Amino acid sequence: MQAKNQEEKKDFLKEVVSFIQEQGFIWGPSPEIYGGFAGFYTYGPFGKLLKNRIEESVRRTFFSEGMREIECPTVLPDIVWKASGHLETFSDRTIECSKCHAEFNPNKLIEENHDISADSLSEEEILAFIKKNRIFCPSCKGALKEEISSKSLMMKTKVAGSDASLRPETATTTYLPFPMLNNLFRKKLPFGVFQIGKAYRNEISPRQHLLRCREFTQAEGQVFIDPKEKNIWEKYQQIKSVKLPFWSSESQKKGISVKPVAVEEAIKSKLISSQAYGWCIWLAYTQFANFGIPPERIRLRQHHPEEKAFYAQDAWDIEVRLDTFGWTELCGVHDRTDYDLKQHAKFSSQKLEAQRENGEKFIPHILEIAFGTDRPTFALMDIFYTKKEKEQGKTMFKVPYHMAPVDVSVFPLMKKPELTALARKLKAQLEKEFIVDYDESGSIGKRYLRSACVGTPYAITIDYDSIEKGDATIRDRDTEDQVRLPLQDMADTLRMLQAREITFSGLKKLD
């Protein structure tokens, strides 16, 4: 599908947002009954199931690489954020409307209206762009002031009278128990630890739905590594010849498009700094393929030197092309060096060191794979929402089957006690293992549509033959093909379909 222009993107956004609200995926800004609080959203039942799939997929990826999960507090005393550098440096540009005094992030204002990334532009360039392209206040259409200031993104609070802040990333909180983690991993680096949990940022005027929330979920993996071993990374051997869509900061500046390059080549040409870091970028890229996002929609964008976060020596984003907002960062991969542990050692007066076999002490480096989980959830809805022929009014959510919120729908053909009793029995049996939706109201055609609308891959219908013969039809969402199967085989069949041990067309041949 061709990339949409700005107007098409805006129209599509309205359509997708109304779809995801009506179907019970995402509601907000919440709380709606009080007029909504910008940047805060509620996941309805189908949205929560979809987000669970994203989080389970990331969790499986990290576990399959031998990493371990922890959970840390989300509120920490300000000394932590002073040490990490967030209190002083974690801010965004703001521009004020001269008429209504509303504040906006000027980079986002530009990106909302023009197909460019504003992150590499200086403040002067931003102001010049706004003037030249006649960008006005989105609230009152007043003129924007010709000055840019910066605002902290930290969310402040008080705990028992002391200053504290909500964490703006899970990462910092994963570094703080380093002494315990190091002991637990028997003082043997490298080791990997991840967290899936909430983070908070006081985003300036967030207007990009789930992409820019003030409360959101991150799934960040941290690899603690000896800096001397960054280029002796065993897992690198298996992935070094994989070509990835790298887009260097130099190519971005020169307007050269993305070129797939082998990880090995990227290291040789000093595009990326080490084998271990290259492997982290590969792992993050692979995760998006695991979500089922088509490869032509994924690219790896290197940060410009002036754009990098204060903690990062090297930074690449995994960007996905959305039909609503264009290319969007969904994950950041950072080489944070020894920055964090050094800072926390200084502020806590603790030794945050590891030891080599020869007794040498050193501060480990940290390589970070920073996924959010709200943005990928939104991405699946953006990419796989499809409105079929308008005259039929048939909306589909063609999400890849393994990411679908609900595994299977069960319907009695009609609302007759003998049919509903059997359908409910099957539902109860399948629910032990699968997420099941049960629906007995409306025509069977309408129920098939409702089920496809939330992306459910299969629908089982109980009819009068089911009572006599003990079988039922199972219907495939995309092909609309149907097969009759014994009721006792339904769970096994669904399991095999999910594990891709059998295809639906294979089942048809057996019918």
Ligand code: GAP
């Ligand atoms: N620990 C590094 C870090 O936080 P980041 O690039 O600022 O890096 C990582 O954030 C990911 O967190 C992003 O790629 C995005 O998926 C998610 N994220 C960041 N800010 C967000 C926001 N305001 N709303 C939703 N997701 C956000």
